[in-house]
Amino acid sequence: MRPVRVLLVDDQPLLLSGFALILSTEEDIEVVGQVTDGRQAIEGVRQHRPDVVLMDVQMPVLDGIEATRVVVAESDARVVILTTFDRDDYLFDALRAGASGFLLKNADTEDLLDAIRAVAGGHALLAPEVTRRVISRMTGRVDADGGPRLTEPAVTPGPPQATEALTQLTDRERDVLVRLARGLSNAEIAADLWVSEATVKTHVSNVLAKLGVRDRVQAVIVAFEAGLARPGA
Template sequence: MTVHIVVADDQELVRAGFSMILDAQPDIDVVAEANDGAEAVAAVREHRPDVLLLDIRMPTMDGIEAARIVCAETDCRVLMLTTFDLDDYVYDALRAGASGFLLKDVRRDDLVHAVRVVAAGESLLAPSVTTKLIAQFTSRTADRPAPPPGSRLDILTTRERETLEMISRGLSNAEIAQAMVVSEHTVKTHVSNVLAKLGLRDRVQAVIAAYETGLVVPGALS
């Protein structure tokens, strides 16, 4: 199966470099390039790619607004690019529906792997990424009391709530299975149910939901 991708970055050399690396892969086809968010949205609407590799900071329309539009209108998965791993816009990008983010100095192999992972329906939610996401969430909610778990989670079973809490800690399916003493297949079912019931795209949004509903309190898992 070929992964169709649009690459959007306002820096021509960066855009061309990423496109060249990805297009050289036998299972990846770069169908279009864009130099700002508006062009990225137009390219996704025209080509209907599987993945949009999108810079966060661009002129005309930034990557966050572009991601919000693309995720609302299509099933295209969005992988954000940022210069710094503590970019102030990372949280907003994930909140908009992005499936993860990469630093622009990402290694060639990691770039290719990330695109394949996101295209397969997974998200880039390594523990280090989770830590940064939680840190940003904590800084945004430091002056507010944590809300009680909302009724939004009432539709989840006990096991599904436990699964959501473990996802928010950055645990993999294998690690969750070990903690619950169940099979990895069972965990995959729990994860799928959590995402479906809460209307979430992936594990990144599951982490955000866990904090926003008060299931997990910032600082409690540090």
């Protein structure tokens, strides 16, 4: 099998060279390019056709959000947002633009490698350290100090198009989507619903197709926007 082709996008040269050095030691990963802004990222995707793009958010010329939107629209490349999170207030716009997940810039080497392989394999990625904050900020449930507040009884229903998409799901598919929004893996969903993991995979595929989304992250966004899931559930 050919290696996973990766394009690195960051305006900090030291980070670029560090990521490239780490990835160059892996036989199943190939760095096909290193660029420093969103405009170059778009051109790099067109030229190199990577499988995965590690995309910074705050960059000159064109930021990572707009670059992600173009990359997702024009190619099959999957985008992982690289973030310090506390500084990236528009992370959710990047996810809605089609990013397959995000990773903290201070993540361990193994986490970085696992993320690239997982996203290249069609999975979505949410860094566990910030998953609760992602959910909280998306649904507007934050305390005065900016931290997550996970005790709210409900979430305000989201936009009509999200709610309408959910009506296409069967009861069991809705059950699966709710558990996806809670961060459960396929194996955990299977155990919770007393079905096989293969059955769960089928349900997940059906959910993604009916909602018209690329991966699990986008499905979770729909679930929260439509009020099907809520923090602390």
